Amino acid sequence: MAKTEETSGLQQLREELVDYLSAQTELLADKAGDKLADVTDQLFDAAENGGPLPGAGLLKGGSPLKALLGAKAKGLKDNVVDKAQNLLGGGGGRKSGSTKTTNLVESLDVGVPIRTAYDHWTQYEEFSSFTKGVRSVSQKDETTSDWKAKVGPSTRSWQATVQEQLPDDRIVWTSEGAKGTTRGCVSFHELAPNLTRIVLVVEYYPSGFFEKTGNLWRAQGRRMRLDFKNFQRYVTLTDEEAEGWRGEIRDSEVVRSHEEALEDEGEEGEDEYGGGEEEGYDEGEEEYEEEDEE
Known part of the structure; x- marks a missing residue:
């Protein structure tokens, strides 16, 4: 009986220590991410629009080296937790902290009829002609498409699957890639005969050290916001008429x-x-x- 209580006490101590280490590394990473957020914004602006790069002095309250170390601590948190479990004699143990998610909620108004806005959005293969991030899109069938995009110095690829699609209303999709997954929904709302509001909601779940670090800096969210604005500009100014896909999809299957x-x-x-x-x-x-x- 005493031995059982002692084992239970050690197990509880191990779990509490793991929780403490997870909380400390998460707090350190969040602080570093907040300090780097402004710098990342200006880096994206400089890359897209030109201009001087921001100086290290923008990281008020800490040095760039400390911020960088904090960002790395976020990606290494799982290793720290696993080592703590091994030192305390834990094998499988509990699962480490969950990945931080990027949540994007944006809305833009475009001066075109709702059908025009919707039809242009369904032309996925045209996205590479007006966005900065998308390099190519290959439509496999009515529900799936392969995407390639530029993220920093690297190229990322993923497959998107439409879960639900209602003409002039909304498109709901999921995507799977080696470096992360997303869930998204874009909806179209008629404000006037020639004015449409587009609402974009996306959840991004990064996978891998560099993707998690980029997520900490909110890089993916900034890229999506920029390309969303590029879509607004393209649809408003283009003279081309889009022959949109007018079918209907429910539960990842074409019903019309x-x-x-x-x-x-x-x-x-x-x-x-x-x-x-x-x-x-x-x-x-x-x-x-x-x-x-x-």
Whole structure:
């Protein structure tokens, strides 16, 4: 009985020490990330728009070396936790701290009809022509596409899968890549006949040391915001008419094809036009008959 209580006490001590180390490294990494956030913003601005690079003096309250060490501490947290478990005699133990997630919520207004904005967004293969990050997109089928993007000095690739897609309403997707996963939704809202609000919501889960470090600096979020604004500029100024994909997807399966959607839209237009013509003809015919009777 006493031996069991002693084992339980050591287990509790080990878990408390692991929690303490995790909390300390997380706190150190967060402080470093906050100090580097302003510098990263200016680095992106300098890279995209030109201009002088920010100096180290922007890191008020600490040296660049300390900030860099803090960022590395974030990526090395799992190793620290594992070593602590081994020193205390723990084998499998509890799982280390969860990865910090980038959450992006942005909205932009574009001066075009909602259908125009939606149709341009569905043309994924055109994204490389107006964004800074996307290098190429290959559409495999109606629900999946392969993407390649530039992130710093490296190229990243992933496969995106559309989970839900409703024309002129919203597109929900997930993506899987070697360096992280995302969940996203873009929705379209008509404010006026020629004014559309686009709302973008993305969650990014990085994988790997360099991706987690970049996530700490919020680099991926800044890249997505910049490309979102580039889409706004492109859609507002382009003279090209996009032939968007008008199909419908639910639970990652196409429930209505592009051709079926266009056919349904054509029939709806004919019914509306034809109905008006028939009603107008009937009224005129009745008036003509009344005149004859008089």
